[in-house]
Amino acid sequence: MTVSITGVGMHPFGRHALDATSMGVLAVRAALREAGTERFDAAFCGTAYGGVASGHRVLGALGLTGGPIVDIEAGCASGAAALSIAAGAIAAGQYEAVLVFGVEKMPKGIIRSSFFAPWQEAAGFSPAPGYFALRAQQLMRHSGATKDDLAAVVVKNRRHGASNADAMFQSCVTAPEVLASRVVCEPLHLWMLCSPNEGAAAVVLSSRPGGPGPVELKAAVLRSHVPGYVLNEGTPMCGLIGADPPTPSQMAAEAAYASAGVGPGDLDVVECQDTDAARELLAYEELQLCPAGGAADLLRSGATAIGGRLPVNPSGGLLSKGEPLGASALGQVVELVRQLRGECGARQVDGARVALAHTVGRGANASAVILTR
Amino acid sequence: MPDEPVHPGLFTDAGLIGGACGACGRRHFPMAVPCPWCRSDDVTTVTLSTEGRLWGWTAVTAAPPGYDGPVPYGFGIVSLPADGLQVVTRLTEADPSALHEGDAMRFTVVPLAPGTVTWAFGRA
Numbered sequence: 172m173t174v175s176i177t178g179v180g181m182h183p184f185g186r187h188a189l190d191a192t193s194m195g196v197l198a199v200r201a202a203l204r205e206a207g208t209e210r211f212d213a214a215f216c217g218t219a220y221g222g223v224a225s226g227h228r229v230l231g232a233l234g235l236t237g238g239p240i241v242d243i244e245a246g247c248a249s250g251a252a253a254l255s256i257a258a259g260a261i262a263a264g265q266y267e268a269v270l271v272f273g274v275e276k277m278p279k280g281i282i283r284s285s286f287f288a289p290w291q292e293a294a295g296f297s298p299a300p301g302y303f304a305l306r307a308q309q310l311m312r313h314s315g316a317t318k319d320d321l322a323a324v325v326v327k328n329r330r331h332g333a334s335n336a337d338a339m340f341q342s343c344v345t346a347p348e349v350l351a352s353r354v355v356c357e358p359l360h361l362w363m364l365c366s367p368n369e370g371a372a373a374v375v376l377s378s379r380p381g382g383p384g385p386v387e388l389k390a391a392v393l394r395s396h397v398p399g400y401v402l403n404e405g406t407p408m409c410g411l412i413g414a415d416p417p418t419p420s421q422m423a424a425e426a427a428y429a430s431a432g433v434g435p436g437d438l439d440v441v442e443c444q445d446t447d448a449a450r451e452l453l454a455y456e457e458l459q460l461c462p463a464g465g466a467a468d469l470l471r472s473g474a475t476a477i478g479g480r481l482p483v484n485p486s487g488g489l490l491s492k493g494e495p496l497g498a499s500a501l502g503q504v505v506e507l508v509r510q511l512r513g514e515c516g517a518r519q520v521d522g523a524r525v526a527l528a529h530t531v532g533r534g535a536n537a538s539a540v541i542l543t544r
Numbered sequence: 545m546p547d548e549p550v551h552p553g554l555f556t557d558a559g560l561i562g563g564a565c566g567a568c569g570r571r572h573f574p575m576a577v578p579c580p581w582c583r584s585d586d587v588t589t590v591t592l593s594t595e596g597r598l599w600g601w602t603a604v605t606a607a608p609p610g611y612d613g614p615v616p617y618g619f620g621i622v623s624l625p626a627d628g629l630q631v632v633t634r635l636t637e638a639d640p641s642a643l644h645e646g647d648a649m650r651f652t653v654v655p656l657a658p659g660t661v662t663w664a665f666g667r668a
Contacts, residue, residue: 283609290551292610294662295634301619304602312645356602356619357640398580401621401630402600409562409573409631411581412623 174258176542177268177375177382178206179505184370184492185339187276191221194371195229195274198498202272202373205382211375212266213239215257217249217273218497225274225497246286247444247532248393249273250372250500251540255391257376272373273502275495282367282496286406286533296408300364300447304356306402307449311358316452316467321363322349324448325490327476332487334517337502339368339493363448368493372501374508384512389431389541394422396535405535419537420444420457420529427527427539428459435459438481439523440510442503444530445488454529455483458539477518485510485518500538503528511544547661555663556591559651562627564590571627593626594651596665603638613656622649622665636666643667 180201182194189197195216203209214235216226226240245252250273257269287297310316326346332338344362352362376388396403396419401410404419417425428434435458443458445451452466460481461469469475475483486492486506489499507526509515524544531537554574555561563575567584577587601620607613618635620643636654637643648668656662 281606281608287610288551289610290554292608293612293660294550294656295604295608295611295613295617295619296632297610298604298608298619301602301604301608305600305619305621308600308602354605356604358602401632407632409629411570412625412628412630 174261174388175377175380176386176388176508177377177380178202178204179508180205180373181337181502181505182371183337184368184495184498184502187369191225191274191276191369191371192228192232194369195272196232198371198373199229199233199270199272202270202375206375206377207381209235211238211268211270213260214270214272215253216240216242217253217501218242218275219244219246219249220277221274221497226272229272229274245393245536247446247494247496248500248530248536248538249497251391251528251530251538252393252536254374254501254504254540255393255538258388258391261376261378267379268375268377270373270375271501272371273498273500274371275497276369277367277495279367284533298356300356300359302406303364303447303450304359306453307358307447309402310449310453310466314452314464314466316449318350318358319346320452320467320470321358321448322346323470324445324451325349325363328445328484328488328490331477331485331518332491335487335491338487338491339366340491359447359449365446365489366493368495370495370498370502372498372505374501374504385544386508386511387543389433389543390427391538391540392423392427392430393536393538394419394426403535404531404533418457419535420454420531423537423539424458424529427541431541433525433541437525438527440485440507440520440526441481441483442486442488442506442528443483444532445484445490446494446532448490451483451488458527458529477520482520485515485520500528500530503530504540504542507542511542547655547659550656550660550662555653557653558591559594560592560631560663562590562592563587571629573629573631592629593624595668596622596624596649598643598645598647598649599623599630601635601640601643603640634662634664636664
């Protein structure tokens with residue numbers, strides 16, 4: 172069964188006066204307008220901080236209730252989880268058309284998560300940037316990446332995002348500016364970390380082609396962590412010495428490649444989880460865009476910048492867009508659909524035909540989504 | 545009145561309180577039943593080694609949500625070879641440039657807030 176993406180829509184990511192419901196309304200209307208129909212059989216809404224019935228509130232405001240409406244939470248991968256379930260339902264013949272959207276409105280600063288027990292917060296075990304920093308340190312140790320490389324990721328993505336009207340930050344930065352921003356958790360400086368923020372994104376899936384351009388959803392895979400590794404995204408209190416299980420991102424990517432019948436060498440464009448600058452480099456390895464330990468070399472080659480062999484985060488990534496958890500993964504899909512249709516103007520990846528989106532985050536949920544035209 | 549630990553069952557002055565699984569032979573922290581590695585209920589309490597080696601380290605410079613203790617504070621991962629474990633822990637050293645991979649580390653109990661203590665590892 173072929174699953175087509177017939178419409179996409181987005182409310183820009185950033186800081187806004189609108190509430191989450193109103194942003195969702197705008198994104199959903201835009202996606203349905205592209206799809207050319209308001210008919211869908213079910214709706215799945217990604218959100219982590221929206222509260223009870225977030226999806227209902229959006230579709231209630233549009234008078235589009237009556238069918239099943241289900242909110243889905245899977246940390247940073249919430250939107251991709253919604254996409255995965257919707258695509259599976261279409262492939263199984265349960266539905267012909269499904270609306271998938273994500274909404275989020277998050278407070279500023281370090282993300283507060285019910286994932287941590289109160290004592291863990293009290294004792295200082297809830298600093299998300301602290302865990303990111305430990306992971307960055309390990310990456311630098313095994314790949315030879317330096318702080319200059321981390322700054323170069325930020326420079327690249329902010330340059331990409333400068334022409335993205337949906338991004339929170341639409342300005343270029345220099346490496347000295349990145350390195351002059353304050354250290355949050357060594358080796359990560361403030362500008363190397365994405366901002367939790369607000370926004371909405373929507374995608375219409377259908378068993379039949381339609382909309383502005385023929386884009387197929389070839390795979391939408393979700394995986395969680397395998398116990399054992401102390402630095403897995405599930406932020407455990409301990410791990411086993413020498414344990415080296417595959418990461419959720421590796422597992423999701425492998426399954427997505429197998430399901431889609433494409434390999435990393437077939438990709439033309441990638442959107443990946445750049446929660447922090449090192450996280451993008453780690454994704455190069457986990458998604459098999461380079462050999463293990465080769466992330467810094469791939470970055471330095473220029474391959475992952477627009478104009479290179481395999482542009483990564485042409486949207487500007489989370490470092491430019493910010494990360495509204497429930498909408499974030501669908502924001503990547505919106506960008507890649509527009510790339511495959513050739514609608515991206517100054518940040519267009521020429522001739523893109525095969526695209527991959529990757530997210531990973533709390534709960535150790537990772538997703539890999541593959542799109543083709 | 546003696547200082548209270550930040551949470552019961554995590555540590556004593558003698559070290560971290562872990563679990564030892566009679567089925568798979570592996571240890572874990574904090575103590576939990578079933579064993580998080582093999583799901584056996586055959587778990588007994590064990591005091592983990594107080595001697596370790598530094599594997600990862602940073603300093604947290606801004607208080608995360610729900611945390612009222614001092615900043616900056618050292619934060620990292622210490623390997624406990626005698627237990628086969630790597631534990632996430634506070635570090636007594638909040639200057640990352642003063643630490644190095646493989647540094648010998650020792651368990652200690654440190655103040656967190658008036659009347660409250662927690663555990664940390666510091667250079668031996």
